[in-house]
Amino acid sequence: MKDKKVKTPVIAGKKIVKTFGEAKVLNEINLEIYDGDFTVIMGTSGSGKSTLLYCLSGMEQATGGTIYCGDQTITGASEKELTKLRADKFGFVFQKTHLVSNLTLYENIVMSGLIGSGLSEKEVREGAKQLAAQMNLQDAVDRLPSQVSGGEAQRAAVARAVMGNPAILFADEPTGALNKANTKEVLDLFTELHKKGQTILLVTHDKEAALRGNRILYIEDGRVISELALSEYKKDDSMREKKLAVWLEGLGW
């Protein structure tokens, strides 16, 4: 476990602005995502939560402001620098699994390691096997994405995202397309990863998913208007639920 007392930002953004034409989707947001935190961004549809994730991960260039990842500036970085950053430091999980359709689940996980990690091929293959086992995918690893359930595919997508030991795992509505049972499986995985020290930034509008985080940000009209810390209630689930419900009610959710 990493020392939570030292708050080192993995990603930091100052006055992040993003406009699409006339519409200002992000409005001078200041934000730091700390190492080891499980940060959740909530908000209503169209509030700008996913856009914030894209900007922080460099998939979308911010119109204004500055975003850093450690000592590297993401805003204004070249496509090549951003690709390297994605390969070395970031992992992504999307709402749809977005696995490579003609690779098996195991090959999808391995592929990520081969492209991004500095590990040897042997280490990648062993790591992929371990991750597959950890994600309870032993029976499905040799199947194609089209031949497995949505939960299995999304678990494989999570495994692929963490294969290269990313500094931060970005997740955009990862349970949005799953049923209840599969949602729980995937969220349990995120919790497990967080416990092991993985920094996670999760965008969701699902309260169940949000409860897994230790820090929740609420975004509205392109601004972070409120923040809730759940770290201190980590062993009391009912208290966490209550706190979140009251907080969201206060925000008009």
Next chain:
Amino acid sequence: MGKYKMLLWAAWKRQRFSVCALFLMIVIASLCLFSAITLYTSGTATVEDKMDQLGFGDFTVWVSGQPERLLGEIEQIEEVESAILQEIIYAGYEVNGNYSDNEGQLISYDGTMPYRFIDRNGEVVNLSEISVGSIYISPAMESMFDVQIGDTIRFNLSRTNGRKTFMVAGYFEDAFMGSSMIDMKSFLVNSADYEEMLQIMADAAAIDVLGRSGAMIHISKDSSSALSDTEFYEELQEHTELAGYMDFTYRKDSILSYMLLLQNIVSGFLMIFSVVLFVICLIMIKHSLTLVIEQEKGDMAILQTMGLTGNILRSIYVTLYGGSGFLGVVLGAAFCKIAAGNIARGMVTSTGMLVDIRTPFGLLSGMFVICMLVFAVAVFTQTGKIIHIAPMQTLREAKSSAKVQSPFSKRYLLVHIAVREVLADRNKYISLCLIAMILTVFLSIIGHMGAWLGPNGEGLMNSFSVAEHDLGVQPLNQTVPMDEIERVINWYSPVVEQYELAMQSVTVNGQEYTANVLDDTKWFHMLSGSVCDDNSILITDTVAQEMGLEIGDIVRVSANGKTGDYEVSGIYQCANGMGTNIGMSIGGYAKIGDITGYIWCRHYILEDGSVRDYVYDYLEEHYRGIDVHTNSWSGLSGIVLVMHMLIVGLYVVTAMIILITVALVAGKLLQSEKSNMAIYKSLGLYTGKLRISFALRFLIVVLGGALLGFAAAGILADPVIGSVFKNFGIGEFEAGFSMLGNIVPIIVVPMLFALSAWIYSARLSRVSIVELIAEDGE
């Protein structure tokens, strides 16, 4: 109607690139086909018309002396419709100081003859009179002697300063001798100059005269005559003194073949190319429609649930793809006249004729209907799958891929990704593989032809010559110091082999042919059977077909009034005179002809054949009374140039076809793989590497196709070219293994495909990960 328009517009917006690319390919294919047909028919019609206008008839006989009596005899024959005599002067000549190997024939132009004149820009000019001292020549002289307007041509009429020099004032079309395939050339001069030349010859002592007067007699067979051309010719021989006057004779179809040789070869290859392109178009129609239906099956199912019938959806794609085919063929047909005109204009220095391009509406309409039917059937068949789409089943269907096994390793990751993509979607690549195979076969055929032709036309030289040689020297009188000449030749390069050849006129079963007589028959290029001896002869494929002869048949050969029966012992290769010749041994010819005169040309094969032109120049400059030649003819360079341009042109068009094919295939592939590409990018794979991997897929597939093409070309190339060349008297075509015919296509085709794919994949940089995520919705 409104919904149809809306759907058509939507389909056009999605498919416009594929439809446009297909349209472009069909334009090129139909342009090649219609241009080739137009060129072929126009060329034939132009030459035939010109020959008719100039009174060629069914035969033209070139005779020496004053043959008025002969003309009278010919006219008396019942089967003869007309016989027209056209006086000429035969004389050797020099162009800008270079001697011609052959005599020229001078014709006095009186302003009424239907010759057409062309200026230096290839434009037709009217000319009522040729000024004194001026001469008009065939445009083919430009490629044969590099002669330009303003240059001088000097005719040697007698040894005693009997020379007449002219300045080239322009070009004229000579429908009998104008092609660079024919060495003897006609020249038009003023009647006063013509009379002066006759006077020079008349004034010279008989022993000094070099030029000679003569005539062309154009003989037409009566249209009601039941005689075949051969029988008619035998009739002429039998009832007139033709043999006593005659230098040589040509049938109308022989002259047509000579005149149109190059143009027909170009037309033939264009037609083959257009067939190749049409096949590629059909493959692309199948490929595009299969992928489109696969990709849009879901949308089509939704539209069907909304009440649209499969037939309406089908008609959208029939309209789009069928329409592009229709417009492509129409555009190709519309511009074929311009294209054929430009090709004809480009060949004018080899064909010697400015072909009048006439659109053969009937033939083109027929081809148009055939093309449209083929496209209609192809589009209609492919779109048939649309009406079989079951809406609910399609909507329920999960998009599934077939699982394939192929290795993955970090070291060759890009190659392995490429291999996996190809194996997983192999059906999408079959078309590409087929097209690569077809193009490789086609380029191999072109390459085989180029390799056979050689940089200096060696293939043509060998085909048209009786036997292999580097240099030929024929002494024309007893004063020629042949020992000294041979010492000179040996000084340049040791002589490896030598033999003697005489080319004499004979008749075979009454038909006029040239007999190639060798003192050593092993030098004949044998195709089948055995070499001739004193009792047998060799014939070419052309003679065999023309006379219906086979090995073992007995023929009657006549020369100088003597006759002998000979067995056909074999078929040999000599395209000279479009293959209208026979081979004889010296002993065989001696039975019917005189072998003691200065008829023998000594042929030398040099250790270093590259010096032959130097030896030729030296002998020409230092010795008189000899006829020196290399294994070439003056018009060869022009023909070789056109053939090389044809090869380059076909390579360029092939490269364009590859670019269009890649655009069609790659566009569809990238569209269907956008998601996978974005995933790879999100995993940290650079766009540059994705592009390399994408190009590698094409390289792998096309290399497979190219190797299949390589194998197919090994079987097909020589027979295909051989069957085309057989029409021109070249009985055997064997290019063998060559860089250009075998290796270059399997390197060039995959490299061009891969390069085009790499260029086209630049659009991968526009595949945005955000776009992928956006599909999830905010």
